[in-house]
Each structure stands twice: as structure tokens, then as C-alpha cells.
């Protein structure tokens with residue numbers, strides 16, 4: 001095999017025009033496939049994070065607030081509604097509950113008290129499973145009372161955010177969501193009392209509820225895999241004192257998913273059409289160049305080189321080209337698509353999260369696999385064609401080589 | 402017999418008449434057989450058919466008594482790699498290999514052969530044919546006659562049992578032609594059966610006590 005490898009290399013170097021002609025569609029094809037996989041994976045990663053953020057089987061809100069809550073999930077505009085019982089505790093002990101976390105909403109406060117009009121959310125860093133995917137990686141040792149996480153659209157000043165005359169350290173920024181969540185400020189629950197106090201001192205209008213017994217606005221619940229949500233709901237109805245409504249965030253999400261599917265269809269369509277065109281071009285090139293190989297192969301056959309060896313040689317040659325071409329294509333993909341991922345997400349209005357190095361490597365391997373498969377198919381024709389004439393006839397055939 | 406043809410007919414596709422029809426020929430082991438005939442009479446065609454590079458439309462070619470029709474591709478590759486050798490009339494080389502690499506071409510695909518030793522032998526032959534210093538050049542950098550000699554080196558390097566040489570001395574000056582003819586005769590003495598196809602004009606060089614067939618252009 002190594003001997004043929006050497007032969008193959010010689011043949012690749014032999015003809016620069018044909019080498020470049022072959023490499024071009026392979027590289028473009030690889031770029032398309034690799035880029036497609038990259039964008040695809042990044043979008044679905046973004047969507048997954050979104051699913052995690054909105055990813056709760058159930059969301060409980062005080063009775064009559066379901067509509068408002070749904071609106072919040074889609075648009076991010078919050079209401080002010082509250083439970084007075086610590087239902088998070090109660091629910092966490094129920095059978096079939098995998099995780100539960102509470103949030104407290106403070107509806108947008110008038111602008112003159114703060115640097116900018118914001119919506120404030122208090123969350124439980126210990127139990128949270130909705131915000132974490134967006135911020136976790138950036139907070140090192142947990143969030144403290146004088147610290148905040150800010151939405152994507154909020155600009156901190158020197159790493160600080162002024163709110164109700166108070167200055168808070170910004171420890172992390174959320175990734176973009178494209179909703180008014182981007183204008184939210186996230187406090188740990190432990191800061192709730194203190195923040196309410198300063199807000200009131202600064203003359204912010206608080207409702208009676210906000211001031212007194214209100215404990216939380218909503219809880220998000222995930223049930224154990226395979227467990228029936230309605231069974232958890234039954235327990236809630238039995239054990240919770242306050243009347244409530246249920247919202248199913250996952251169902252609301254599906255509209256987002258549909259939009260994404262539309263984008264996928266477009267993206268995949270582009271890849272398939274482009275891929276098919278390039279594959280056709282690749283096949284065509286193989287057919288055109290097969291003719292020029294005939295004489296060369298005839299000479300090899302005349303001197304007793306087996307058809308197997310010859311096929312092997314043509315095959316390996318093609319694989320070499322595919323490897324080089326797809327390497328170039330993927331490199332170009334990394335260089336061209338990766339840095340612009342953020343803009344792609346913005347243009348598509350979709351959460352977009354680029355892959356890690358390892359994932360990219362896997363995608364590269366995957367791309368090479370596809371390119372090799374196509375390459376092998378395309379080289380079937382020449383490996384058949386060159387044996388189509390008897391050696392003597394093939395050797396005498398007119399034409400170069 | 403090293404090779405014999407029994408009633409072979411070869412007709413090219415699209416041609417009205419066969420090149421030859423029901424032709425019989427027997428070549429004894431160790432023979433120096435010369436095929437003559439005017440241009441277009443079918444010398445090259447017959448050589449190719451005897452060597453198995455072209456299949457006759459009818460009739461059979463026997464190699465060492467075996468009917469080659471029974472052979473599969475693998476057997477042919479084996480015979481072409483080790484026993485039957487060929488000097489084509491034209492299109493001798495791969496353009497992207499040096500002359501020496503071209504000479505070693507068949508052997509570069511066979512792992513069992515000792516390339517270094519063959520290289521040495523090739524250089525000796527090239528030296529004898531007066532083109533040793535051309536080994537490192539590419540085929541297009543050689544004259545027609547130089548190419549012929551180099552291709553002959555490739556053909557005889559493996560000491561074949563049967564050598565089919567199509568116009569080995571055509572295009573060579575008299576002196577070099579003699580050298581080549583002499584080398585071929587020596588090879589025959591060492592046991593290689595040789596069939597040479599050549600123009601009438603060249604036949605003088607091969608004067609042997611061997612055999613001679615003059616193909617007559619019979620179908621035009």
C-alpha cells in the first residue's frame with residue numbers, strides 16, 4: 001500500500017490544473033457541509049439553552065394570571081403577581097418532582113429612581129435550572145447579595161449597576177434572548193428584603209403585597225422523566241393553600257421551535273442544493289479526467305499491474321484529494337463562519353451558540369466522512385471506465401497522457 | 402512452443418475488413434522471430450494479440466501450450482508482470498515520471514522485487530545503449546530513438562520468457578540500431594523468445610538463423 005501511496009502522491013503533483021480543479025469543488029463542498037453543520041449545531045444549541053431557560057414542565061402562577069404568565073414567557077414582559085405561601089418548599093417534597101425553583105418579579109419601576117428602566121427578578125441560585133444555563137459559566141463562587149446578573153441589553157458602568165441609588169457589582173451578563181428579558185436584572189433571593197427596602201426609601205412605588213407577605217411570583221417545576229405531570233398537579237391541588245393556574249412553558253416554546261424549523265428547512269435546502277450541484281460537478285470532473293487516465297492505466301496493465309492495484313491507486317488518489325480538499329474547506333469554514341456566529345444569530349433572530357473546539361473537531365471528522373463517501377462514489381466511474389478498453393487499444397488512443 | 406496462434410482473426414471495431422483472418426503462427430522457445438510487412442499490414446496488431454494486450458475476434462492464442470482464453474485477469478497480470486514483456490510502438494511512457502522511474506514502473510507495484518538491484522541493472526542497460534545520463538530526465542526531454550531504447554530497457558529488465566518488440570530499431574541510426582539488435586540477439590541466446598515487428602528496411606539488422614514471417618496486406 002505504501003508504494004501505491006507514493007505513486008499516488010506523484011500523480012497528484014503531476015497535474016496542477018486537474019488537482020486544483022478537483023480540490024475546488026471538494027473544498028467548497030466541505031465548506032458548505034461543515035459550515036452547515038456548524039450553523040445547524042449552533043442554532044440547536046442556542047435553542048436548547050432557550051429550552052432550558054423556558055424549560056419547565058409546569059409553571060404555577062396565582063389564579064387568573066395564566067395569560068400574563070404566558071405573555072411573559074414569550075415576550076418577557078412581567079406582571080406583578082404573588083404567592084404568599086412558600087410553595088417551592090411544599091412542591092419540592094412532592095412525589096415525582098425532579099426540580100422546582102421560584103422567582104419573584106418586581107415589575108418595571110419608574111425611570112427616575114434608577115439608571116434605566118429595568119425589570120427585576122429574584123431567583124434561587126441553589127435550585128435554579130432556568131437561568132443557570134445562561135450565566136453559570138461566568139459566575140465563579142456563587143452570587144452574593146450585593147451582586148447582580150444583568151440582561152444582555154443592559155450596559156453596566158465600570159462593572160457596576162446603579163439601582164435605587166445603590167450600586168451593585170455586575171458579576172455576569174446573560175446571553176441575548178431577543179425579548180425584554182434582555183432588560184432584566186437578576187438578584188439572588190437573599191437580597192429580596194434589602195432591595196425592597198432601598199427601593200421604598202428611594203420613593204419607588206411598591207404594592208402592599210410587595211411590601212408585606214408576598215413570598216414569590218411563580219414556581220417552575222420539572223417532573224421526573226417519565227412521570228405524569230398531571231399526578232404532580234393533583235398533589236398541588238391537594239396541598240397548596242392558594243388557588244393557582246398552570247402554564248406549560250414547553251408548549252409555548254413550540255412556536256419558537258417552529259420558527260427554527262423554518263430556518264432549518266431553508267438552511268438544509270441550501271446545503272442540499274449546493275451539495276448536489278457540487279457533487280454533480282465533482283462527478284463530471286471525474287468523468288472528464290477519467291479519459292486522460294486511460295493511457296496511463298493501459299501502460300500499467302501492459303506491465304502486469306493488477307486491476308486491483310490500479311483501482312487502489314486511483315482510489316487512494318481520490319481519497320488524498322478529498323482529505324486535502326475537506327481540510328481546506330473546513331479550515332475556511334472555521335475561519336469564515338465561526339467568528340461571525342453571533343451575527344448569524346442576530347440576523348436570524350435566533351439564539352446562537354457556537355460549538356466548543358472538541359465539538360468542532362467532531363464536526364470536522366463528520367464532514368470528512370461525508371466528503372469521503374461522496375468522493376468514493378464519484379471515483380467509482382473512473383475506476384470502472386479506465387478498464388473499459390483493451391490495453392492495446394487504450395494505449396493507442398489519441399489524446400494527452 | 403512459447404506462443405502460438407490458432408486461426409486468429411482480428412478486426413477493429415468500425416473497420417470493414419479484418420487486419421488478418423484465420424492466421425496461424427508458431428513461435429518456438431528461444432526463437433528470434435521477425436515479423437515484417439508494409440505499414441498497415443498488421444505487425445503491431447499481431448504482436449499485441451500474441452501478447453494478450455488485444456483479444457482476437459476468433460481463434461485462440463496459446464502460451465506455453467495453455468489456451469489463454471481460460472485465463473482470468475489475475476493470471477494475465479501475473480504473466481504480464483513476470484513472463485511476457487512488450488515494447489510498444491508508441492506511447493511508451495508516463496509523462497510525469499522520469500525515464501528511470503518509467504523503466505522501473507512495473508516493479509514499483511510489485512513488492513517482492515528488489516528495486517535497488519533492478520535500478521543497477523537498468524543503469525547498466527542504459528549505459529550499453531548509450532543513454533545512461535538521460536535516466537533522470539522526463540520522457541519528453543528525450544528524442545524518439547532515445548525513448549525507444551529506454552523503453553526497451555524496461556521491457557528486457559525482467560529477463561522475460563517472451564519479448565514482443567514493436568519496431569525496436571526504427572528511428573535509430575545504423576550504429577545504435579546494431580547495438581540494440583545485438584543486445585536482443587544476446588537476450589535470445591540467454592533463453593528469451595523474441596518476436597520483433599519491423600519494417601522491411603530494418604530486417605537486415607536481425608539476420609539470424611531464426612524464423613521470419615512476412616505478413617501480406619491481404620485485405621485491401
Ligand SMILES: Nc1ncnc2c1ncn2[C@@H]1O[C@H](COP(=O)(O)OP(=O)(O)OP(=O)(O)O)[C@@H](O)[C@H]1O
Pocket residue numbers: 393396413414416420438439440441442443444445446447490
Ligand atoms: N485502434 C484501431 N482502430 C481501428 N483500426 C486500427 C486500429 N489500430 C490499427 N488499425 C488498423 O489496422 C491495420 C493494421 O495496423 P497495425 O498498426 O497493426 O499495422 P502495422 O503493420 O503495425 O503498421 P506500421 O508499420 O505502420 O506500424 C491498419 O490498417 C490500421 O489502420
Ligand SMILES: [Mg+2]
Pocket residue numbers: 444445446490567
Ligand atoms: Mg506497427
